[in-house]
Amino acid sequence: MGSRVSVSSADMGDSSCSTQIIDGDGAYNVSGMENFMKTMELSECVSYAIVSIIGPQISGKSTLLNHLFHTKFREMDAFKGRSLTTKGIWLARCVDIEPCSIIMDLEGSDGRGHGEDDTSFGKQSALFAFAVSDIVLINMWCHDIGCEHAANRPLLRTVFQVIMRLFSPHKTTLLFIIRDKTKTPIENLEHILREDIQKIWDSVQKPCEHINTPLSEFFNVEVVALSSFEEKEEQFKEEVAKLRKRFFHSIAPGGLAGDRRGVIPTSGFSFNAQQIWNVIKENNDIDLLAHKMRAMIATVRCDEIANEKILSFLNNEEWRHLKEAIQNGIVPDFSKKLSSILENCLISYDKEAVYFDDSVRTSKRRQLESKLLQFIQPVRDSMISHLEYEAVEDFKVRFDKALKNGEGFSAATKNCFQSVMFAFGEACEGFEQAIRNSLRVKEYAKSVVESKEKEEADLTHMKDR
Structure with a gap:
């Protein structure tokens, strides 16, 4: 296991700084996670929410997170070329939002940086995000909606299939972020997107106990459309500021993650995350069995x-x-x-x-x-x-x-x-x-x-x- 600490700011007193918990090679940064938990005083939080983001490389994930949660994840510099920026998985604590919100920035899910045909790390990190998060932001281009080979489609199929094998799944909110929206009404885009998601759900192989289980038993689906950051920056910022308000009291009844289940106490988050990553990384028949995980975490x-x-x-x-x-x-x-x-x-x-x-x-x-x-x-x-x-x-x-x-x-x-x-x-x-x-x-x-x-x-x- 990795033990070095990667931090985006020398000043760990800055609550918006980020820490790399899983590097580009898949090594889990134990000391980095422990230092993050201690420095951010997360163990003292009575309640918390985990928010992660998945999507293709160079789709503006880090930029969105920084505007939405006032974090400082590394962003692509357009003047230096469209190169890989986020490698592995990074964490930061959101500024000025209650409950305490831990934000997770993931390397792109389309495999760039790990070889053109290698999407295993993208799948692993996505599974990790779904397994530990209360809210998963799914960043996607507007022109990808309805496309069979859109970047997120095969990934969702894999995630849905694996998640259903959880013994006692925690309810996860999937917040689809449609980037660079067009003149097409959001209602039309949402209708197509929800149909696509339902088709993916219906098509995946399900274990016997979930043959007739509806999508809503595992996931809440929300859809938001944003203007282009590069072409309509001010409008983008206004829309993001409006979206930010939805993350206040996100775990309260009626909130974005108000009906989540199987919550791990804050003090057990670090150990839980490490154990889940170990299972995913080693590919030990990725049957996470949530009740066993909770019992193991509780024991420790x-x-x-x-x-x-x-x-x-x-x-x-x-x-x-x-x-x-x-x-x-x-x-x-x-x-x-x-x-x-x-x-x-x-x-x-x-x-x-x-x-x-x-x-x-x-x-x-x-x-x-x-x-x-x-x-x-x-x-x-x-x-x-x-x-x-x-x-x-x-x-x-x-x-x-x-x-x-x-x-x-x-x-x-x-x-x-x-x-x-x-x-x-x-x-x-x-x-x-x-x-x-x-x-x-x-x-x-x-x-x-x-x-x-x-x-x-x-x-x-x-x-x-």
Whole structure:
């Protein structure tokens, strides 16, 4: 896997700068992605949306993204020739749009730069975009609408066929961007385009469980037409500014991606993206099985969160003070203090893991609690030992006092034992081993009584002599 960081700006403090996460050779930039997530503070985002763009090389994808999202992806310089600009896959964070929107710029899908006949990278990157994105912009020329061999047509056929093999697909919005619109009414263009998309959907081979599944189950289809950037720049900018407004609150009900499903929490996005790319790149029967992916991501992240909580627990000042104090004797309100520290730790885990797979999250929570109890147990044992010692000493004092006050041997034993055991039980409330230790206290008390009986018997014997 690639590990170098490619950044379009030296200043990573600029939230609009871009990072290459997959290079032109298909190597995934692990450190680059992690640095992007950290620098852009994405893990702190409560919600987010992924927007990507696919389409032919030199069709103005980067230019559109930069105007639409105020990003700084590298654009073609017309004065330097129409050469390949975007290589691989790049990410940038959108400026001033909520929710937090991560924008993905992809190398052209028509294979230029990878050989005239090599479109495999284009297919791989398109599959990646569809697998991780909430909204996919499909950039296409107006004159390509209705053409059998238009650049996006075979690509969509491949994507549709593979996406249907997802076990639990997340709903993706396909926003077709018609570039360099003509005088043909947008309604006519949209009608032709929707018919074409439906024909592609109907023609692809479907797995048994999706033989009759409609396109709308997997995708929302939206269509927008834009004027030529080169010939009508001001009109283009006005239309793009209007389109930009649709990305505000895009994941809210009624938004562009308002009915998306299978959302991966922000903290799991980097790992999820890497695993999906590995599967696509290695071509391991590209059956992404979304439920398994979510479970795998949940396992990794919940483990990480649990380990963080264990470290936090061990470094907790209240816990360390409690451990030190217990060495010297009984700690007032010990059980309440310990329960509070443990509960706060588990609540913190719940907050961070809330969006991950429920069964995995619950399982890892149980494991976390079990590990925490392993640290707690020796401290609890120390506390109970102190209580145990105090109970036995209390019994001795009570028993001697009762006998000196003329109370009968049997009555003193019974009354003192009941009082001491009641006090011990209250002190041990919340401790699972209280019953076990109460038996030990009973044994100690019994030995005290037997010792006293023997002492009384010896005194009586001596008097008789």
